[in-house]
Structure formats: structure tokens, C-alpha cells
Amino acid sequence: MMIDLTQTVSLSPAEVAERLRALPVFSTLSEEELTCISAAPVVHVPAGQILAQQGEKLTLFGILLQGSVRGYYHYGTKQAQTISTLEPGAVMGEYALITQQAIPVTAEAVEDCLILSYSEEEFWGLMARCPAMRSFILSQLNERVRGAQHRSIQEEKLAALGTLTAGLMHELNNPGAAASRAASQLRSNLRLMHELGKAFSREHDKREFECVWALQERAFSSERPQCMSSLEEADAEEALAEWLESNNVPNSWGLAPILTSIGITTHDLDCLKAEALEDGKHSIENIIAWLASMVSSMQLVGTIEESITRITGLVKAVKTYTYEGKSGQSIDLNESVHATLILLKHKIYEKQLSIKKSFAGGLPPLSVHAAGLNQIWTNLLDNAIDAAPSKGGEITVKTGANDGRIFVTIGDNGAGIAPEDQGKIFETFFTTKPMGVGTGLGLGIAQRIAEQAGGTISFTSEPGKTEFTVSFPIKQESK
Secondary structure, X not given: OOOOOOOEEOOOHHHHHHHHHOOHHHOOOOHHHHHHHHOOOEEEEOOOOEEEOOOOOOOXXXXXXXXXXXXXXXXXXXXXXXXXEEOOOOEEOHHHHHHOOOOOOEEEEOOOEEEEEEEHHHHHHHHHHOHHHHHHHHHHHHHHHHHHXXXXXXXXXXXXXXXXXXXXXXXXXXXXXXXXXXXXXXXXXXXXXXXXXXXXXXXXXXXXXXXXXXXXXXXHOOOOOOOOOHHHHHHHHHHHHHHHHHOOOOOHHHHHXXXXXOOOOHHHHHHHHHHHOOOOOOOOHHHHHHHHHHHHHHHHHHHHHHHHHHHHHHHHHHHOOOOXXXXXXXXXXXHHHHHHHHHHHHHHHHOOOEEEEEOOOOOOOEEEOHHHHHHHHHHHHHHHHHHOOOOOXXXXXXXXXXXXXXXXXXXXXXXXOOHHHOOOOOOOOOOOOOOOOOOOOHHHHHHHHHHHOOOEEEEEEEOOEXXXXXXXXXXXXXX
């Protein structure tokens, strides 16, 4: 207690006893008990002076004889409103002395005060000699402990709500940004297709339309080509890009990934070229541009649908935070991971990271909650992206089956998780990310979803290599 003991007031024990007797809480005490209490110095504390600072350990006990004291506490950098006001007859400092804990509030004199002040040794002597005072002090302590517990619970609820809200905004940002970018690109595609439509009406005949329409059917097809590994995908894109470049098609390396995504090969383009050039007068530029725009538009529509579904799933997850739906769905593990990669691709590109994918074919479907699975991949991929170095950073994604289980492994080549943190990374609100970046929710949520779906999450980490593996039994029951 930050009381200046040199500012004592000349009051005899008898005068102090009279002042105590005038206070309702001490009016029923005997002369002997009043004499026991009053044998201590009285200190004057001017208005505005801090008597005790939140977080410090006190060595003084006081009884307020005159004036008033307010108690308030700080939460972070903000000062909370007053939580209590002490009037004459109130005791101060017993909480810190009995519990040996730091005082939970800051005490400030609202007006000039007179305080009967005891040292720590004198306080314990008072507790031993005066049963009535001991009972009064303990009853006050009980009230304050209950009040402190209630405030602590409320603060934890508010902190959890704030952290959950921040985490939700973080998770909503990815699909929200993806939908916005997709809508903008879709508008550009439609404008381009409108211009190309004019050229078609002037330059191309029925056979060319039939060839284009046959290829466009792939863009509308509900059956997607099998997910390719990074190497297979790169080889297919390179072959298409070289074909386009050799035929003087602009933006060949930009168009190749779009056409590859629906399984178009150089053989298909040879067919298209033969039809377009049969009479020797037509260029295939507009046909391929139209086709690429159509394919891109269909993919963008899919991205928007997926983003909206993800956002809806996240909002629903907040409402049912402690419960996963039991409506089982057959989930293609490769497609589930691939969809999340699409939504996070912009973040990977922004950091200029490379990504290596290895999707195993023929994996059996899972019968679990799809939105929950997407949340796992989002959290793990987001952490991997943040952990990977900006220079030479690499993300690895692998699916497969082993020992009766199917798995997804997501890794990065970052600095790794410190050994002292590895036992805490699944704890709620624990994060190693900077303030404002990490919420500490992601891995805890991912683990809960995996366990409710009958799976497990494990990890290995060392400098230069961290991998998280999520696995499920191949024979899944609906969750």
C-alpha cells in the first residue's frame, strides 16, 4: 500500500476507539475489542493519491476511518470503470496479505482520508487477538474473492469472444477475398467474350463452332479430370504452352494452365487448328481466347460458389461451435484439399512460395463433415504459408493411404517450432505469431474437428522442415 507513514495524525487510541464506535460496522464491539483494534497509527491520505497499485504485493493493512476510496482495474492498456467504492469502516489490504497474491485492483483516494494503518506483522497479531475483527475481515475477504472470481470469468468470456471474432474475421478473409477477385475477373472475361462473339459472327463457320462447342462441353462438365501431381501438371502445361507459342498465340504461358485444368491436350488443339485453317484464311487466336475465357469463367463461378459455401459454413460453425453436425457426406479427400489450395493460392503467390503437390489416386471417400475438413486444411495451410521463408519458401501437400488409414500431410521449410512450444501448440489461444496475426484458435479448432471426425493430427518439426499429418481410418462411419 503506497501510504506515506510519515503523514500520521495525532489521535490517541481512545480517540480512535471513539471514531470506530461511531461507524456502524464496529458499533457493537466491546471496549476490549475496540481497544485491541485502535492501537495503530492513523495516516492522512490526500485526495487523488494512489494507495495501492494493481499487480503489486501489499505489506500494509488499513481500516478507513474517514473519506472514500475507489477501486478500479486495468485491462490491457485500458482503464476499466470503478468496480467498488469504499466508505468509512471498510478494510483494505486483507486480500493480498492473506492470499499472498498481488492486489487485483488499483485503490485511489477520492477525497481526503484517514486510515488506521497496520504493518503485516501487526495485521496477523490483530487477527490472532481479536476474534470479532478476524470474523469481519474474513467475511470481507470472502466477498472480495467472489467478486474477483466473477470479474475474472467475465473477462475470460470477453477475451474469448474477442479472440474468436478476430479468428473468424481472419478465416472469412480468405474466401471473401477469393470471391471478390473471382467476380472481378469474371466481369473481364464476359467483356472479352462479348468482343470475341462479334468476331465469330463474321469469321467462323459451322464446323469451327462445332469443334469449339465440343471443347467447351468440358468446361461445363460436372466430371473433373483427376488431380495431377505438381510434376504431371507442370509437364502438361509446358506442352500446351509450347504448342500455343509455336502457333503464335499470344499469352501462351498464361492460357496453358487454364486449358490444362479441364484436360485439353495438344491433340485437341491440333483438331481445332485443322478445322480453323482448312480454308487457309482463319486464325485460331480468337477461338482459343474464347475457349480459355469460357473455362476460366466456369472456374471462377466455381470459386465464388465454393467461397460462399465456405463463408456460410464458417458462420454456421460459430452457431454450433461446440457441436459438429452428424449428417455424413462422402468426401473426396483430394478434391477437399485441392479446393482449399485454390482459395489460398493468392496468399502463396503473394509471398512467392513454391508448392509441391502429390495426390494419390484411388483413395476411398470419407464420410465426415465437409466444412470441418476444409477448416483443417485452411488452418494448416495458413500456418505453413506464414512459417515458410519469403526467399526460397516451399509448401508441400501430399495425400495417400498407409496402414489402414488415409492421410493428408502439409509441410513447410520454415524455421520450425521451438522445442519448448511443441507441447503447447494445440492449446486454445496459444500462438507463436506476432500480436494481431495469430489468434491461437486455429490448431485447437483443427484438432477438435479431426477428433470428432474420427481422425488424428500429428506433427514433426525441426529447423527447415515442419509437417502436420491428418489421418482417418479408411472405414469411416458417419459423424
